[in-house]
Amino acid sequence: MNIKLKIWRQKNAQSKGKFETYSLNDVSPEMGFLEMLDYLNQELISKGEDPVAIDHDCREGICGSCGLYINGQPHGPEPKTTTCELRMRSFKDGSLITVEPFRSRMFPVIKDLLIDRSAFDKILIAGGFISSNTGTAPEANSIPVCKKKSDKAFDMAACIGCGACVAACKNASAMLFVAAKINQYALLPQGKVEAAERVKKMVAKMDELGFGSCSNTYACEAKCPKGISVSAIAKMNREFLHAKIVAE
């Protein structure tokens, strides 16, 4: 297939940046979206031009580094799919594909489509952990965990921190990400101990960094590659209110 690409090009964090259009022929429908960009970059390099900077690592949908905003959607048109899992067969022959970086004040562009997502790390540092002694791992079965809860915690832990929720949200809100991280711990006995402190600190950090608030538009849920539900946000709000009003 032959496609046209409109890609955001920006030299560095300070420069203004603009869209460039490229034509790419003989693209195989089985190619991954990132492979297609590799192919484009190969062409650019052979012409002596600067290749498009993109973020990627695992290319199998588990590391969360590959977010691109494709035709108005983070990770492109398919549900529950990361950019690296997206195939070119999702696009029509001859179509124009617009590729932008995830846009948010908290995710500044470093170069082209490459963004700095360290704001997420700052939120995790504020409370996304449990305190325990290092050394030999404790006996696994000494703390009983209800299967239903452990499954739910696992659903939350599926979050790969790609930032698609922030990118999709009209308010650039990080509520779905923070909710997944908070619930992942709050649902398990090991995390329950510090649950109240954790939710207060992580939400405070999220606000301080400047992420928007939740308008319950649910674009995050629609575009989460791991299918995390907005019920996680409701649960975080419950945890937060409990921590603020009841727990001291």
Add this chain to the structure above:
Amino acid sequence: MRKLNLRPSTISSKVVMALAGVFLMLFLVVHLFLNLLMLMGDEGETFSNAVVFMTENPAVKIFEYVLFAGFIIHIIIGLLIEIKNYFARPVKYAVSNTSKTSFFSKYMIHTGLIILIFLIIHFTHFFFVKLNLVDIPGDITTDNHDFYAMAKYLFKNGIYTLIYIISFVFLGFHLNHAFQSAFQTLGLNHPRYTPFIKALSSIYAIVVSMGYSIIPIYFYFFY
């Protein structure tokens, strides 16, 4: 010692806003029931009696102050949140979001501001009259609590009637999202009940919006 935090978190702000919104939604039902008494066909007698009861009841007076506080809190937080959200994405997308979203949630500030404009019009013609701040429209009566006569007079005007009906349509759009959104904000989301709450949200919006619209339509066409 606990640090005094003067910048409420986004979650707290939205919870307060949702609580004020829930109060406003209850008020809308009470106000609607009262107004529908105008359609009894008794030249507003039942309605006027109810108005007298409402004016003389001290509980209603307190309710009125809480109501104003509710409106002001809801509107101020709404505006502040909107400003914060705007600055969270300084560089906009070239292709705006095409993924599946709850449609009316994206226009809450717009529908909200239309409601605000309506409130200003509505207040100058009804509420401020009661407070003697504004003359009785058209001098049709000497009693500044005779809202029946005022409604009859005001809704003779086609443009005025139209402004009311259009405002109620936008109020319906606001409520369609607002009702179910308040549940989510207050942490009430459940796989079994949430679909039901969403349906109820649309029903509430339609009933309130149509219910209020009937009154100007009645006066315009049948009087």
